[in-house]
Amino acid sequence: MFDVKDTDFFDLDDSAFDTIVEDDISFTGEIKIKKTFMIRGKVNGKISSTSDIVIDSNAVVNADIEAERVLIRGKVKGNVIGNKLIFITSSGAVDGDITTGKVVLEPGCVFSGKCTMVKNENEK
Structure with missing residues (x-):
């Protein structure tokens, strides 16, 4: 098909994540994190990270996210x-x-909203 740069975090196993919100956890509030983070449970609020975030298959997130x-x-x-x-x-x-x-929007995904593309000043 096609190769997408910056997708190496697809191949990370659980041990690569410093923090995982497991599927039996429901959290409400603000999360600020500096390292790779995975959500499998339910999160309501706001999430910000200076690294990567993975929202796993059964996760339900009602939050603004920045990472x-x-x-x-x-x-x-x-x-x-x-x-x-x-x-x-x-x-x-x-x-x-x-x-x-x-x-990247894979066929079969659901997206309802506006998409704004911005140029990263660090890339050439």
Whole structure:
């Protein structure tokens, strides 16, 4: 098919994540994190990271998200900012606006919102 740069975090196993919100956890509030982060449970509020965020297949997130790269396999209701990349897989759904330098929407995903593409000043 095609090769997408910046998708090496697809291949990370659980041990590569410093923090995982497991599927039996429901969290409400603001999360600020500096390292790679995975959500499998339910999160309501706001999430910001200076690294990558993975929203796993069964996750339900009602929050605005900002991170370097965002991989969405589950459901997100809120605006998503990916400074480098937003990737929505075929099992993913986003109800909100996305802002990013690169976006990939796999066939079968659900996206309802506005997409704004911005140029990253560090890339040439």
